[in-house]
Amino acid sequence: MRMSEGAEWGLHCCVTLGWLADEAPVSIRRLAAWFDLPQEYLKKRLQSLSRAGILASSPGALGGWSLARSPEKITVMEVVAAMEGGLELFHCTEVRQRGVGGQGAGAEFVRPCGISAVMRRAELAWRQELAAHTIADLMARSPKGAERTHRNYRRMTG
Numbered sequence: 001m002r003m004s005e006g007a008e009w010g011l012h013c014c015v016t017l018g019w020l021a022d023e024a025p026v027s028i029r030r031l032a033a034w035f036d037l038p039q040e041y042l043k044k045r046l047q048s049l050s051r052a053g054i055l056a057s058s059p060g061a062l063g064g065w066s067l068a069r070s071p072e073k074i075t076v077m078e079v080v081a082a083m084e085g086g087l088e089l090f091h092c093t094e095v096r097q098r099g100v101g102g103q104g105a106g107a108e109f110v111r112p113c114g115i116s117a118v119m120r121r122a123e124l125a126w127r128q129e130l131a132a133h134t135i136a137d138l139m140a141r142s143p144k145g146a147e148r149t150h151r152n153y154r155r156m157t158g
Contacts, residue, residue, distance in 0.1 A: 003084055006045050009035060010083040011076065013046060014054065014135045015142065018071040025057070025064030045083065052082035071139055077130035089126070090119035
C-alpha cells in the first residue's frame with residue numbers, strides 16, 4: 001500500500017491549522033511557504049479537505065484556511081480519505097475464475113476466496129486504526145517546540 005504525499009501534507013496542514021486556530025484564517029501563501037510547496041498545488045489539495053468538511057476557507061485579502069471543526073472531531077482517516085479519494089486498498093478481480101482453473105467450476109466461487117477475506121480484514125483494521133486517532137492526537141504527539149515554531153513563523157511573516 002502506498003499513499004500519496006498529499007495525505008501527509010493534508011495531515012500536517014490540519015495540525016498546523018489546529019495550532020493556529022486562534023490566529024485563523026491562515027493564508028495559502030503562508031502555508032505553502034511553510035511546507036515549500038507551490039501555492040496552487042497546495043490550494044488544490046486543501047480544497048479536497050474543504051469539500052470533505054474538514055477545512056473552511058474565507059475569501060479576500062484577510063482570508064485563508066482554518067479547521068472547519070475542532071481538532072478532536074477530525075480523524076486521521078477522514079483526512080486520508082479526503083486526500084486519497086475512494087482509496088480502496090484491495091480490489092478483488094476474481095482471478096481464480098480466469099484461465100483453465102476457472103472453467104467449469106461453480107460452487108467454489110460462490111463465496112469470496114480466503115485471499116479476499118484476509119485483505120478485507122486487513123483494510124478494515126487499517127481504517128479502524130486511522131479512525132481511532134484525531135488531529136488533536138497528532139498535535140499532542142508532535143515534538144516539543146513544534147507549535148511554538150509554527151507560531152513564531154506566523155508572527156515573523158505578518
